[in-house]
Amino acid sequence: MPLESEGYRGVLLVTDRTFEKETFGPQDVQLFETLAAHAAVTLEKARLVDRLRRVALEREYDALHDALTGLPNRRAFNEAVARTLAAEVGGAVLLMDLDDFKDVNDTLGHRAGDELLQITGRRLHAAVVEDLPDGVAPALRGTVARLGGDEFAVLLPGVGEVEAEARAHELLEAVIAPVPLQDITLTTTASFGVAPIPPGARDSDELLVHADVAMYAAKATGDGVASYVPEDTDAVHRRLALAGELPAAIEERRFEMWCQPQIEARTGAVTGVEALLRWWHPVYGWVPPGEVVAIAERTGLLGRLTLAVLAESLRLRSAWAREGLELDVSVNVTARDISDLALPGSVGALLAATGTPPASLVLEITESGVMSDPERSLEVLASLGRLGVGVSVDDFGTGHSSLAYLERLPVHEVKIDQSFVKRLEREATDSTVVRSIVLLAHDLGMRVVAEGVESDVARERVQALGCELVQGFVVARPMPGEQIPRWVDEHVAEPLVG
Structure with missing residues (x-):
């Protein structure tokens, strides 16, 4: 007698009746069919209960585990x-x-x-x-x-x-x-x-x-x-609050670009500016640029922040150009930025959108940034070089680059770290490092910018050592980008006799 439930699940076998000379009749068959049907229903219910139990266990497991790694969630x-x-x-x-x-x-x-x-x-x-x-x-x-x-x-x-x-x-x-x-x-x-x-x-x-x-x-x-x-509870809250508000600040352009002019050491002529990120927060005031970048990197927003900074810097430069003021603009980028193979394409699109000549944009990188992933950095920098974008090595002398990599980099400028400039200002004889950097850069066909120049004495000494450009408080403090045209109009070039 088959036990049927979505196909045959078993057989009910009845044998060896004890009554002599009496076999199974129609009524017995009907009874056996009823018993088989009940048994089939019971087995089906048991099967469904097992299935439900397995599904429940699977769902409980899924609710507590990560699908990709199988680890607890x-x-x-x-x-x-x-x-x-x-x-x-x-x-x-x-x-x-x-x-x-x-x-x-x-x-x-x-x-x-x-x-x-x-x-x-x-x-x-x-x-x-x-x-x-x-x-x-x-x-x-x-x-x-x-x-x-x-x-x-x-x-x-x-x-x-x-x-x-x-x-x-x-x-x-x-x-x-x-x-x-x-x-x-x-x-x-x-x-x-x-x-x-x-x-x-x-x-x-x-x-x-x-x-x-x-x-x-x-x-x-x-x-x-x-x-x-x-830590102070306020410090933790600050970090979390800034991380939470940064996406909207980037999207809605709540930050500003301030600019510090650069001048020719010999003539005093203004050649360009370095664009510097500034974010004013209604609770915490001015947020240091390093903190903004660190939060962006931690929250996966660094790429968006970099493109927003580039876009705003090029927008300012385009506005100056419409007023007849042609200046180069330098923008700092991080090690992660220059290992991003998509960066050259994004930069090219921004240059086209703002009508900026590629040579008017200078991307400032650091030695340590290049050395963190030299092969990919070289590939990205080479692509930027083919676009015609300038590349400057910032804080030169404080990193760990090798001459072999420096010679391979498509770099046209190095910026001497201000710590060397300050020592030079205190003592004119402390010029070995600066002189060596200038000679090395010139041998490689690069110009040299002295940053952090805060006095006329320091300005005269870096010019005497061969630095082409000067940047620092002796020239001007950083100012909102919209103020640059007026400052240039009021600036009186002061040539140095070398």
Whole structure:
């Protein structure tokens, strides 16, 4: 007798009736069919219950795990922290992200980026969870979670601050180990923030904020790992508030471009300006440009900020040109900017939109910025050079570039760091470094700008050493870009006799 439920699921077999000389009749068959039907319904219900149980377990798993890496997600991490706080065993929360993950996506594609995230997750999980010795209490087992993007969190119950920082260094070494990816070996960098669990900690959110502050410090110093140092609450709130408001500030052009003039050392003629970012916040006042850039980099807004700064600087230069004032404009760009292969195309579009001659735009880079990824930087700078855009090495003499790379760079200008200029101002005999830089630059066909020149004495000395351009308070302090035409009209060139 078949048991039917979406096809045959079984057979009801009845044999060996005990009554002698009596076989099964029609009524018996009807009874057996009824029993088989009931059995089939029962089996089907059991199957449905099993299916529902499996679906519920899968949904519960999905609700607590990241689909890409299989690691616990933010919700699961919060629950793990809550259990640790309830157990009162202490410990630390670590927050990590990959410093150059955007570059991987931009150059190798999102599939490669996903693979890198999976490898990073496996390495963290292996180091935190799989390498635990046998017999470790459940309350002391670590948790690794992916919070989103390239951001991972690690919970280390029962460890002190010193041990937590040491573990963070170990995890950093594991994460940055070379990764075979799409026929290349990729080396990436990462930053860890360590937040010890203090007595009376309330929840995971508080600890993640502390860890985020520490990770921000690790990125700023370049050390890779930093522990949270209790800060003034206002400082944390400031950082979070500025990070939250920066997207709108960029989109709505709430910042200003101030400009500092540059003049020829011998003639005093104004040749150009350096455009400097200024952001006035209604609560915090003027926000330092370095802080704005650091927040933009931390929140993934650096590319948008750089293009907005370039667009506003070129808009100002175009407005001056309409008044008959042709000046070069120099704009600072970061190491991440000059490793962005899309930068030359964006710059070309902005030049075309504002009618700016390419040679009138000078992008200022740093030695350390180039050396952070020399091959890609060279490729981007070469593309900018083919556009006709000028490139200047800022703060020259303070970085770690080699002559081999400097000679390969499409650079037409170097800016002597103001620390050398100040020493030169104090003592005329302290000119070895400046003289060497000038000779090197001239041998490579570059002009030299002395920045941070604050007195006539310093101006005379850098001119005597061969610097072509001067920038600093002795010429003018930075001013709103709209004031440049009037300042130029009022400026009286003061030639120096060399």
